[in-house]
Amino acid sequence: MTKVAVEFTLNTREQNEFVETGSTLLSALRDRLGLYGTKAGCHQGTCGACTVIIDGEPHLSCLTLAERCRGKDVTTLEGLAPAGALHPLQQAFMDGFAAQCGFCTPGMILAAKCLLDRNPDPTRDEVVDAISGNICRCTGYEPIIAAILTAAQGLRKPARKRA
C-alpha cells in the first residue's frame, strides 16, 4: 500500500497527513483523525450522512479521495462553531426538533450551511433542493426544512434576534 502526503486545511487549521492512495476522506476523518461528527450510512454516495464542506461546496466524503484534498479547505461539523458556541443552524435544529436519532444531522446541517452561505434568503423549494441528497428516516423532513428557514431568518437579522 502506498501512502502519500496531503496538506489541507481542516476546520481552519493546517493539517498534514499521510494517507493511503485510494482511501477516502471519510476514512481519513473518522479512522485517522477521530473526527466522528462525519457519519457513514452507505459508503456509496446515496445517503448524504458523510457530507462535508470542501471549498464552500457540499461533498460526499465517502466518494472523495483523501489525496484529492491537497490544498483544499475542508469543514466538518466539528468546525462549524467555536467550542462552546452554536451556529444558528445548530440552534435551530435543536429548537425545532429537527434531530431525532441524529445520524443524518451532521450532513443536513453542513448541506444547509452551504446553501445559506450562497443564498441567505432561500425559498422553501430551494431548501428542499439543497438537502435532496441527504436522507433522513426519522423526522419526515418537515422539521428540518423549518429549522433551516428559521436559521436563515436569524442569520439575516442577527441583531434583532438577540434582542
Added chain:
Amino acid sequence: MEYRKDYFAETQTQDLTEVGVTRQRSDALGHVTGKTQYYADRQFAGLLHLKMVRSPHHHARIKSIDVAKALKVPGVVRILTAKDVPQNIYTILCLIQVEPNDEPVLAFDKVRFKGEQIVAVLAESEAAARDAAAKVKIVYEVLPAVFDVEEALKPGAPLVNEYHGRNYFTYEGHHCRRVRHGDVERAFAKADHVVEEMYQSSPIEHAPTETTGCIVVPDQNDRYTCYSNTQALYFTLDNTALILNSPFHKLRLVGGTVGGGFGGKVDVITEPIAFLAAMLTKRPVKYEYSREEEMQVSSPRAAERIYIKDGLMKDGRITARKVTLYVDAGAYSRHSPYGTTKAAAHMPGPYTIPNVWVDCHCVYTNRTPSSAMRGFGVTIGDFALEVQMDKLARLIGMDPMEFRILNAYRDGDMKAHQKQVEGAALVECVQAAADLARWPIDDRSKTASSLKREV
C-alpha cells in the same frame, strides 16, 4: 398542542402536567454538535473486520464448505463456521417461552433464504475480509422454494423449516392464533349485506441511516464488552449468553444510542457471532452490515394477506366479522409468532361486533425473515380494517365518521376476546377529528359517548 382536560374529567386521576409542554430532547446538543457517540465512533488497536459469506439461493442444501483458499488471503486471521458456535440453534423469543429454537447462527445443513449467513471471515482489513469471503467455496443442491403464504400451506409445498416440521407456527396445539365469539355463519345468513374483501402488503424495510452493527472488545480476565446499536440490549445479552454457553458476567453490552431503529434493530444477529469471534481471536471485532446487507438481509416488516368478511345491516350495525390473516414470517420465527398473536388480539378492530371469527396464521416461506417494526402485527391489519370500514359505509350510504361512531367500543361492551371494554375513547377521537376537519356529523353522533351505548 392542546391538552383537553374536559374529557372523562370525573374519572381522571392524574394531572398530566407535562402533556402539551415543550421540553428539549436530552440528546439534542450532542446530535447538532456531532458529539453523540454511536457504536462505531470508537477506535481500537488491532481491530478485526468480520464479513459474512451469504447464501446466493433462496433454498438449498449445503453439500460442502471449503475455506482453504480463503485462509490463504493475506490478512485473514480466522474463519468461523457452524462448528465453532456452541449452541448454534436459537430463537430470539425463547426468553418469553416461544418454541422451538429454529434458526442457526451460522447455516450448516441448509439455507432457507437468500442472504442467510454461513461463514464468517475475520481479517485485518475490510478489503481482505471481503476478498477472502469471495474465495470461500460452498457447493449447494438447490431446492424448490416457496414465496407465498397460501402456497406454503398447501399440501406438497416445500418444507421450509424442519424445526417446525410444517410451514406454520403452532399455537398451543393449534395451526393458527384463533378468536371465536358468537356465530358468524348464522349472522351472515341474517345480514342485509355480506361483504368480503382481500388486502395485502409487501415487506417493508426500515432502512435506518445507520446500518446494524457492533464492535466486541476483549477486556481483561476473559470478559468482553460489546458496543452495539441494538434496540434490545437485554434480549441481546441473554440470547448471546445462551448461544455461547457463557456466564452472563463475562458479557457486557454498551448501547442505547441508535442511528434509526424503528424495530429493525431488535433482532439478535450481529452480536453473538462478533462475541464469539472476539473470544476465539482475543482481538476486537467489528461486524457491520453494508447498506446492501441492511436492505437485503435485515428483517423487514412482515408481508401480510388479510381476508375480511363482514355481515352488515342497513342501519349501519356490523353484526359479524370473519378474518383470515396470514403473516409471512419468512424462513425463521424471530418476532413473527408474537406479531401474529398481536394481529389476532387486534381484530376485529375497536368495534363492538357480536359475532367474530379470526384465524391468524404465522407462515414460513423462503423469504427474508420478517420481524419487529413499529406496531407490527397491527399496522397492516388497521389499514385493512379501516379501508373495509369505508367500503361498508359507502355501500349503505352512511357517513364514514358516523358509521365508526355507531360501531365503536363503549365501556362495558363485551369484546370478541371475552374481556369487557374499559377506557374506550374512539367515539371522542372521531368526534374531535370531525370537528377539526369541519366534517359535519349528525346530532346522534355528536352526543354519543364512550361511557355508554345510546339506545
